[in-house]
Amino acid sequence: MLSNPLDFEKPIAELDDLIGELKKVGSDPAERQEAVANGIDIEAEIGRFEAKRELMARKIYSSLTPWNEVQMARHVDRPYTLDYIGMIFEDFLELHGDRNGADDPAIVGGVAKLGSQQVVVMGHQKGRDLKARQLRNFGSARPAGFRKALRLMKMAEKFHRPIVVFVDTPAAEANLLAEEDGISMSIAICLREMVTLTVPIIVAVIGEGGSGGALGIAVGDRVIMLEHSVYSVIPPEGCAAILWNDRSRAADAAGALKLTSKHALEFGLVDEVLEEPLGGAHRDPVEMANRLKSAICGALGKLVSVDGETLTQGRYDRFRNMGQWIELESTPQPAHSSLPAELARESGEGKG
Amino acid sequence: MARGGWFSRPSRSDGSHMNMPEGLWTKCPGCSEITFARDLERNLNVCPKCGYHHRLSLSARLALTVDEGSFEEIDSGVASQDPLSFPDYSTKLKRDMAKTSMNDGVTTGRATIEGLPLILGVADFGFMGGSMGSVAGEKVVRAMETGVKENKPVVLFTASGGARMQEGLFSLMQMAKTSAGASKLDRAGVPYVVVLTHPTTAGVYASYASLGDIILAEPGATVGFAGLRVGNQNMGVKLPDDFQTSEFQFRCGMVDLVVARKEMRATLARLLAFFGEGTVDAQ
Numbered sequence: 001m002l003s004n005p006l007d008f009e010k011p012i013a014e015l016d017d018l019i020g021e022l023k024k025v026g027s028d029p030a031e032r033q034e035a036v037a038n039g040i041d042i043e044a045e046i047g048r049f050e051a052k053r054e055l056m057a058r059k060i061y062s063s064l065t066p067w068n069e070v071q072m073a074r075h076v077d078r079p080y081t082l083d084y085i086g087m088i089f090e091d092f093l094e095l096h097g098d099r100n101g102a103d104d105p106a107i108v109g110g111v112a113k114l115g116s117q118q119v120v121v122m123g124h125q126k127g128r129d130l131k132a133r134q135l136r137n138f139g140s141a142r143p144a145g146f147r148k149a150l151r152l153m154k155m156a157e158k159f160h161r162p163i164v165v166f167v168d169t170p171a172a173e174a175n176l177l178a179e180e181d182g183i184s185m186s187i188a189i190c191l192r193e194m195v196t197l198t199v200p201i202i203v204a205v206i207g208e209g210g211s212g213g214a215l216g217i218a219v220g221d222r223v224i225m226l227e228h229s230v231y232s233v234i235p236p237e238g239c240a241a242i243l244w245n246d247r248s249r250a251a252d253a254a255g256a257l258k259l260t261s262k263h264a265l266e267f268g269l270v271d272e273v274l275e276e277p278l279g280g281a282h283r284d285p286v287e288m289a290n291r292l293k294s295a296i297c298g299a300l301g302k303l304v305s306v307d308g309e310t311l312t313q314g315r316y317d318r319f320r321n322m323g324q325w326i327e328l329e330s331t332p333q334p335a336h337s338s339l340p341a342e343l344a345r346e347s348g349e350g351k352g
Numbered sequence: 353m354a355r356g357g358w359f360s361r362p363s364r365s366d367g368s369h370m371n372m373p374e375g376l377w378t379k380c381p382g383c384s385e386i387t388f389a390r391d392l393e394r395n396l397n398v399c400p401k402c403g404y405h406h407r408l409s410l411s412a413r414l415a416l417t418v419d420e421g422s423f424e425e426i427d428s429g430v431a432s433q434d435p436l437s438f439p440d441y442s443t444k445l446k447r448d449m450a451k452t453s454m455n456d457g458v459t460t461g462r463a464t465i466e467g468l469p470l471i472l473g474v475a476d477f478g479f480m481g482g483s484m485g486s487v488a489g490e491k492v493v494r495a496m497e498t499g500v501k502e503n504k505p506v507v508l509f510t511a512s513g514g515a516r517m518q519e520g521l522f523s524l525m526q527m528a529k530t531s532a533g534a535s536k537l538d539r540a541g542v543p544y545v546v547v548l549t550h551p552t553t554a555g556v557y558a559s560y561a562s563l564g565d566i567i568l569a570e571p572g573a574t575v576g577f578a579g580l581r582v583g584n585q586n587m588g589v590k591l592p593d594d595f596q597t598s599e600f601q602f603r604c605g606m607v608d609l610v611v612a613r614k615e616m617r618a619t620l621a622r623l624l625a626f627f628g629e630g631t632v633d634a635q
Contacts, residue, residue: 172558174578176589179596180604184577188562191531192538211515211524212558219528233524233555234517242517243439257520258436267435269521319532320493322525323486328429328455 002279006071008060009279015053022046057278064228067251069260070236072228073207074170077282079289080139081108081123081166084206087289088296089114089121097148104145106137106169107217109152114164114293117300120156122149122217123166126207140173141213143186149217150190153197162200162300165217171235172213187216194219195315198308202299204292205229205261205270206281221315222299223269225261226288227276231269232259269322380404382572396613405570405613407550410459413474413509417617418463423472425461427494432456432487434518441518448479456487457512460495462504465617468624471499473508477551483516484556489526492560496533496544505543505627507620510561514554523555530560543627545620548575548598548607562606566623568616569598569607576601 001016002009025031026042035042064072072078085092089112096103109122124141127133141149149165156163172183194201194217203220209231225231239253240246261273274291277284303311379386382404392399396416397406408416414423432455434441449455457479463472473495475482482488492508499506515523537544546564548557551574558577561567569575576596594600601607611619 172577176591176595179577179600182562182604182606184558185562185606187558188527188531188560191528191559192535192563195528195532195535196539212527212555215524215527216558219532231521231524233515233520239517256436256438257517259520264521267521269525316532316536319525319528322529323489323522324433324435324519325486325490326431326433328431 002283004076006068006075008064008068008071012053012057012060012279015049015056019046019049019053022049061279065251066230066254066258066260067236069228070230070250070254072280073230075280075282076128078207079281079285080128081125081168081206083285084166084204084289084292085112085121085123087286088293089119092121095152097151098144099151100144100147102142102144104137104142104148105135106139106141106173107145107149109149111161114300115297117162117304118159119162119164119300120152121164121166122152123206124169124214124217126168137173139169139208140171141169141216142173142178143181143183146172146183146186146190146216150193153194153201157197157199160199162202162304163197164296165201165203165220167203167205167209167214167218168207168229169210169213170208171210172216187212190216191219195319196312198312200300200303200306200311201315202296202303204296205231206292210235219315219319221303221311221318222271224272224274224292224295224299225264225270226274226281226292227261228280229261230254230259231261231264232257378406380406398613403571403612405550405572407477407511408613410454410474410476414463416613417509417620418465418470418472419467422464423461424463425459426498427460427491428455430455430487430490430494432485432519435486435522436518436520438518438520444480444518452476452479454479456485456491457482458488458491460491460498462498462502465624466621468621469502469504470620470624471495471502471504471506473506475509475511475549477511477513480516480518482510482512482556483514483518483523484512484526484530485516485519485523486526488512488516489523489529492526492530493533496530496537496542499542499544500536500540503540503542505545505624506537507545507547508560508564509547509549510552510556511549512552512554512556512561514556527555527559531563534560534563543623545623547611547616547620548601549573551575553596554578567607568609568611568619569601570616571598571610571612573598575607 002013005013022042022045025035092110092112094108094110108125112119112121124139125136126139127136153163201220203218203223205225207229211233236250236253237247239257240249264270265273274295277287281288376389377386378389378392380399382399383402385401397408432445457476458473460473463470496506544564545566546561548569552561553576574596575598598610602610
């Protein structure tokens, strides 16, 4: 039953196979008769294994490691931005181009209706098969993608329409062309301008929140994460390479980076984590879309009546206050002098 | 470029010091010329033969850049925590605090150049690779807010491997935080100058380091988005020799001027004169 099971889902997949076998036996008159003759109650057996499967699935999905969460976030069957747009919005009209020479298919966007509310919606787009993956550049946006996103956001501001953003990218594109075209600058400008937009911005991290490429379109008033999405400053593979010179230790790095939705909520860096259907959004996309829709509508309901000045001030304060630091006794000497040893010791552990 | 990558420490890692009296001679990573350390210092830590710009200590940078004795540090007490309990992070913090006598890599304060006031920030790559965690983000934003409050231009010398992974998502958010600070400067009409020094990459380059009204760069500095290790993503495309350097970014239109160290003070003075004092009030 489980398509494309991940390694930790294999026990569930095996039970599914077993249940499938039993059902086949049950529906074949000859085999059924033989089973009955041997004293086997097929329906009871199926029921027993289904109960076992349910228990096992609950246990497995409630004790996922951070690396398992990364695997879930990257699952090939996971709904992507355009899937959610199709399920949540009406009258979506995709708009194209960065007005500067290119259209990046790794970021999609356009106008849509959410209930009776006209909105601008956009997000990173991954591809499901090889061809689509190449077209979408694996969801890694180029400078043109960020410019398109910003252009659409400015248009939303002009027409006083709220913005809904879906985040799902491994990272921004980092090749020669992207560098020549100013990938850093295009992200930086998005970050700066999003703070100043006078319309509500709702962000949902639906899969991979991959560093600057994710944050570049994620400066929102309300930031939602799906339960099995991740949000990280660096891909766990890259972190492992830097820390231990060993990309295969990505699972350890995922643990150290605390990149799960649960951690992001705990840190106060996102507002809400949406529970996914058992086994992940991809096991019941329609149910996930319904939950996401009501979360987006709920957030919008609170934000649409807020005036632009209050919104931008709130957004500034929100991001401006992110971080954890302590304030030691200022050292009044010119330039720098050594910290007293006891202060230096404190600074790693204090509270601020 | 003779450098091995962005994180290499040219003056120490090549082993060329081994047979030489400690600190007396320096081998240039640019051209292998061996220079008497004092001569190198006299030449602003620029190789007399090939013009390679060695990294500068904070005090050397201040001495070269601002009016003597004018620098007055602010926010020096802001220090890191370890919100993720990340492996070895507290140890590394303590080590680098002891090594540099600083609480973190970014130093900020008030200063003047040719008598013109500014808010100055200088990043030190020697503190955990100049990486941007909560402290760097906080100090950069405070410098910007001080610039707004006191209506003084903000000049930031950047040097960073990017966001500090040991603070995870907190570090990533510093990109949004510092960029928000830059938006505040825009709104208030306060000038903002970035000077890219070796190396400025990743999360720092993709946030406040790219948002100056004017962006200057030191010659030969590594400046780029992702590390050279992703070169294989270029699928056989040959990278230009100067890929991800100041000169490359200049060629691509991302940098206003590549400014040699000996010209930096004069260039900043010229810009400060253009901005003028009390820009906002004068409108």
